[in-house]
Amino acid sequence: MPGAVSATPPPELATAARTLFGDRLSLAVAYAGLLVTDGVVRGLIGPREAPRIWDRHLLNCAAVAERIPLGSTVLDVGSGAGLPGLVLAVARPDLSVTLVEPLARRTAFLVEAVAQLDLAASVQVVRGRAEEIASGGGGVEPLTGDVVTARAVAPLDRLARWCLPLAVPGGRLVALKGASAVEEVAEHAAIVDRLGGGRPEVHHCGAGVVEPPTTVIEIARERVVAPARPKPAKRSRGGRRR
Numbered sequence: 001m002p003g004a005v006s007a008t009p010p011p012e013l014a015t016a017a018r019t020l021f022g023d024r025l026s027l028a029v030a031y032a033g034l035l036v037t038d039g040v041v042r043g044l045i046g047p048r049e050a051p052r053i054w055d056r057h058l059l060n061c062a063a064v065a066e067r068i069p070l071g072s073t074v075l076d077v078g079s080g081a082g083l084p085g086l087v088l089a090v091a092r093p094d095l096s097v098t099l100v101e102p103l104a105r106r107t108a109f110l111v112e113a114v115a116q117l118d119l120a121a122s123v124q125v126v127r128g129r130a131e132e133i134a135s136g137g138g139g140v141e142p143l144t145g146d147v148v149t150a151r152a153v154a155p156l157d158r159l160a161r162w163c164l165p166l167a168v169p170g171g172r173l174v175a176l177k178g179a180s181a182v183e184e185v186a187e188h189a190a191i192v193d194r195l196g197g198g199r200p201e202v203h204h205c206g207a208g209v210v211e212p213p214t215t216v217i218e219i220a221r222e223r224v225v226a227p228a229r230p231k232p233a234k235r236s237r238g239g240r241r242r
């Protein structure tokens with residue numbers, strides 16, 4: 001088909017793909033196939049992303065697996081087309097992964113992708129916002145995980161507010177970030193502390209395998225902090241709420 005994008009890794013990335021996906025490489029190729037066809041047609045992946053689906057998306061996300069302990073439960077917040085959560089589930093059959101995404105069009109794609117890749121035993125899709133999932137609001141069942149992942153969802157302060165309550169005590173937020181990681185840490189470390197998080201750490205994943213390595217900010221959930229209570233409305237002299 002003219003213009004069709006191949007789902008197999010380009011030759012220069014074949015070694016990295018084998019290293020990161022091992023004997024699950026054919027499953028990763030099947031997922032890439034869904035992304036570059038259905039994912040593009042349904043508007044989950046930009047057409048310009050299709051030719052770089054391996055280096056910018058699949059390998060970039062799979063590199064983060066090295067930061068996730070064996071047998072972890074993972075909540076991927078703002079999964080979109082499954083990045084990084086579905087990639088991690090493909091690369092790591094030991095993980096139990098929940099893909100959290102508020103938009104129905106995206107969760108529909110995710111549910112179909114999970115079924116087509118035969119991953120239903122280890123992956124569930126939950127429609128909702130991170131802040132609802134933490135509190136059990138909006139009719140969504142409250143969930144927590146050992147590791148909470150997020151890529152391209154929000155700046156670090158908002159991400160910490162949404163995601164730290166989703167990590168079990170002692171669990172971690174692993175946020176995939178770009179070149180801004182060090183500045184984001186400097187800017188938001190005080191807020192993270194107030195939210196019960198430990199000192200944010202910047203790690204580079206996949207060094208020597210993917211170029212450039214994937215930068216992540218990791219924050220441990222050290223303390224459980226009650227959510228901020230809404231401020232009471234100001235009263236007028238007559239004691240009535242304004």
Ligand SMILES: C[S@@+](CC[C@H](N)C(=O)[O-])C[C@H]1O[C@@H](n2cnc3c(N)ncnc32)[C@H](O)[C@@H]1O
Nearest residue numbers: 077078079080083101102103129130151152153
């Ligand atoms: C730019 S997309 C990134 C998607 C995917 N993580 C990726 O890297 O391709 C941001 C995603 O976050 C989702 N999102 C936005 N606010 C959210 C919230 N409060 N809770 C959970 N997901 C949210 C959006 O619906 C969207 O799918």
